[in-house]
Amino acid sequence: MNPSHDLPAQDLPADGEPVNVSRRHFLLTSAGTAAGSLVLGFALPAGNARAQGSAAPAAAGTRVPAFLEIRPDNSIHLQSPFVEGGQGIFTAMAQIVGEELDADPAGFVVHNAPANDQYKVMDIGIRITGGSMSVRTSYPTMRRVGALARHLLMQAAATQWKVPLESLSTEPGRVVHAASGRSLSYGELAPKALDLPNPPLDTIKLKQDSQFRWIGKPLARLDVLDKSTGRALYGIDTQVENMLQAAVQHAPRLGLEVGGIRNEAEVRKMNGVHSVHRLPGAVAVVAERWWNAKRAVEALQVDWSDPGPAPDRRYVPADFSTEQFATQLASSTAAVDETESEGDVNKAIAGAKTVVQASYRSQYLNHAQLEPPSATARFNPDGTLEMWIPNQAPEMFQGAIAKQTGLPPEKIQIHSPLLGGFFGRHFLYESAMVFPQAIQLSKAVGRPVKVIWSREEEFARDTMRPMAVVQFRAGLDEKGFPIAIEAISATEGPTESIANKRNKIDPTALEGLAGKSYQFAHKRIGQRFVKNPPVLGYWRSVGNSMNDFFYEAFLDEIADKGGQDPYEMRLRLLQGNERLTTLLRAAVDLSGGWKRGPFTAPDGTRRARGVAMAKAFGTETAAIAEVSIENGQVRVHDIWEAIDPGRIVNPAIVEAQVNSAVSLGLSQVLLEEVVYKEGARVARNYDLYPILPPQRMARVHVKVIESGAKMGGIGEPPLPAVPPAVANAVAHLTGQRIRSMPLSHYTFKA
Numbered sequence: 001m002n003p004s005h006d007l008p009a010q011d012l013p014a015d016g017e018p019v020n021v022s023r024r025h026f027l028l029t030s031a032g033t034a035a036g037s038l039v040l041g042f043a044l045p046a047g048n049a050r051a052q053g054s055a056a057p058a059a060a061g062t063r064v065p066a067f068l069e070i071r072p073d074n075s076i077h078l079q080s081p082f083v084e085g086g087q088g089i090f091t092a093m094a095q096i097v098g099e100e101l102d103a104d105p106a107g108f109v110v111h112n113a114p115a116n117d118q119y120k121v122m123d124i125g126i127r128i129t130g131g132s133m134s135v136r137t138s139y140p141t142m143r144r145v146g147a148l149a150r151h152l153l154m155q156a157a158a159t160q161w162k163v164p165l166e167s168l169s170t171e172p173g174r175v176v177h178a179a180s181g182r183s184l185s186y187g188e189l190a191p192k193a194l195d196l197p198n199p200p201l202d203t204i205k206l207k208q209d210s211q212f213r214w215i216g217k218p219l220a221r222l223d224v225l226d227k228s229t230g231r232a233l234y235g236i237d238t239q240v241e242n243m244l245q246a247a248v249q250h251a252p253r254l255g256l257e258v259g260g261i262r263n264e265a266e267v268r269k270m271n272g273v274h275s276v277h278r279l280p281g282a283v284a285v286v287a288e289r290w291w292n293a294k295r296a297v298e299a300l301q302v303d304w305s306d307p308g309p310a311p312d313r314r315y316v317p318a319d320f321s322t323e324q325f326a327t328q329l330a331s332s333t334a335a336v337d338e339t340e341s342e343g344d345v346n347k348a349i350a351g352a353k354t355v356v357q358a359s360y361r362s363q364y365l366n367h368a369q370l371e372p373p374s375a376t377a378r379f380n381p382d383g384t385l386e387m388w389i390p391n392q393a394p395e396m397f398q399g400a401i402a403k404q405t406g407l408p409p410e411k412i413q414i415h416s417p418l419l420g421g422f423f424g425r426h427f428l429y430e431s432a433m434v435f436p437q438a439i440q441l442s443k444a445v446g447r448p449v450k451v452i453w454s455r456e457e458e459f460a461r462d463t464m465r466p467m468a469v470v471q472f473r474a475g476l477d478e479k480g481f482p483i484a485i486e487a488i489s490a491t492e493g494p495t496e497s498i499a500n501k502r503n504k505i506d507p508t509a510l511e512g513l514a515g516k517s518y519q520f521a522h523k524r525i526g527q528r529f530v531k532n533p534p535v536l537g538y539w540r541s542v543g544n545s546m547n548d549f550f551y552e553a554f555l556d557e558i559a560d561k562g563g564q565d566p567y568e569m570r571l572r573l574l575q576g577n578e579r580l581t582t583l584l585r586a587a588v589d590l591s592g593g594w595k596r597g598p599f600t601a602p603d604g605t606r607r608a609r610g611v612a613m614a615k616a617f618g619t620e621t622a623a624i625a626e627v628s629i630e631n632g633q634v635r636v637h638d639i640w641e642a643i644d645p646g647r648i649v650n651p652a653i654v655e656a657q658v659n660s661a662v663s664l665g666l667s668q669v670l671l672e673e674v675v676y677k678e679g680a681r682v683a684r685n686y687d688l689y690p691i692l693p694p695q696r697m698a699r700v701h702v703k704v705i706e707s708g709a710k711m712g713g714i715g716e717p718p719l720p721a722v723p724p725a726v727a728n729a730v731a732h733l734t735g736q737r738i739r740s741m742p743l744s745h746y747t748f749k750a
Helices: 023-028 089-101 134-161 186-193 224-228 264-268 290-299 322-330 345-350 394-405 435-445 455-461 494-499 544-561 566-573 578-590 651-670 722-734
Strands: 038-040 049-051 054-056 068-070 076-080 108-112 168-171 174-177 182-185 244-250 257-261 273-279 282-287 302-305 336-342 354-362 374-379 385-388 412-415 449-452 468-476 482-491 522-529 606-616 619-630 633-644 699-704
Touching: 068 134, 068 186, 076 089, 089 108, 089 134, 134 168, 134 174, 134 182, 134 186, 174 186, 182 186, 244 273, 244 290, 244 435, 244 455, 257 273, 257 282, 264 273, 264 290, 273 290, 273 435, 282 290, 282 435, 322 354, 322 468, 322 482, 345 468, 345 482, 345 522, 354 544, 374 435, 385 394, 385 435, 394 412, 394 435, 435 449, 468 544, 482 544, 544 566, 544 606, 544 651, 544 722, 566 578, 566 606, 578 606, 578 619, 578 633, 578 699, 606 722, 619 722, 633 651, 633 722, 651 699, 651 722
Parallel strands: 076 108, 244 449, 385 412, 482 522, 633 699
Antiparallel strands: 038 068, 049 054, 068 076, 168 174, 174 182, 244 282, 257 302, 273 282, 336 522, 354 468, 374 385, 374 449, 468 482, 606 619, 619 633
């Protein structure tokens, strides 16, 4: 599933230097590669590149190649720089490479690439699967991989047939010489292309969009069959020879340590138990079977010690509660760090005909992905360490493991399995990682060890989407139109929480408040930094997931206060912005026309609609929600969403991602919330942390607009507009202003 293509240390590129590796040497040092395969790699460093003596100009913003393998049996294997977790990236990568290679993407076999700097193909010089960046930051580079492969295969055919390269063409999977009627499959040509030099990269021409055969088409997902038939393997499915399994019990509060274990001797005698271990902030049981380990670790009677807070220790005090923390956020008088300031907000509001003020609040959220975290560690006789870890950044994990173990990175092999959902969960979070436990336990017992966290342990240690309280002010003119807006958020961003320090404003704390496209002559956006005791993490659409709710709901509040229609007011605030005006009108047209309500639906229910817009990760969205009230709770019937990511690769994947984002957006606005009492989380499983059930899912209608703007993301951008669209619809239907999530805290009357 994940053959290693790591290069020897002497072949690893230094910063700004080209890779100069003969193809035959690379072939012979690439584990899992069939003899006679065409394995392509090219460097795109910051300076001039050389490949086997042939000069090749660098491509701006790229650093290293992706690798493509064409086997003699004509099968095509692609090492994806990005990890598949249900978002469809394997299919998208196959479409992009296959388009330029002229090979049907449906026949590709795609793997998660191993940790190696050569897979940092993003135009920002790193490698992560997140931020909705995979396709948009690697699109030209991955297209060039396919184009380079096609060129080399044609060159091999030209040499064999002794004809000019220009006389050749390709059809899917074959090189064709039309004049003589001859053709050869890519698999037949692969051995002959093996040692051909890379041409200068500026001679590799990419297709015009009008020539696309597969890009832009709704191709079927490559991973669906294996997932539907149970053949797909995830981290928790990892099996290695002589492996033991482990379960853990964490301290009830973050920051506590193991004091003593009262019944350790008795637990050691339980069925299947191999050993009992003390870990930082946890205890573990290693056994032959995970179920035995789980039963035993839950039976351990642990006395936890409280070392108290310290600057270098993650610590949640015993009296911490979300209720108390919300009050602390709302009453914060910390200095305001401004990220946007235009005009004179104070003067404009002081002179306004009407002033609107409101306080909005968000909740902590778990990632709550279906697959619980796991990690498998194996120390090999040659001094290497192999890890099977669900992750979104293989090289970052490799670096963290090198720091923990003292091993050089080249002696650490990272296997990246398919992810059973992630939503930002599988980045490096100091207090929420399984792999340090697996490494410690494997070293202690001298055998490979797989650690799986139970759902209860995951819910106790998962990093969370931040809480925030935003204080809004707005000034309206004599006609009720807004002229000034101020939003000051008391919060901590996930990036500064992960780093456990603050040097400057964390953009993830304010995105969705800052960067809005509405035209206000006077605006001020800022943050009051308030440190969170729990550790925060990146959650799908990050700051936009809560900040667009705040902003767009307050915008409706402004409209109501000024006697404005919220849709018409947004159009006026977007005057001169053709892209966003077109997008907003597209969402309205998709819904059959603007119909705010309240109105009576054909089934007799009283309904209303709300509208909201968002920009996240380079993509613009507009959403309309239609709601009713059933038994005091919100029922969302339909979501109409228009999305403009500039351009797309696979419309079927885009539509699926919009549906996915809508479901998570509905789940957070209607139901989800992490609650702390006495320093611990109340919910330890889905029984007390409900997520959106199928019967509460809305019908989703999607309009994709390809405006031709710079390519944006897909996975996260459709989410942020959904919660405020729902809240605005509910507020209009019930007359009850919505200023916090989840809506399950409210009891409504239609």
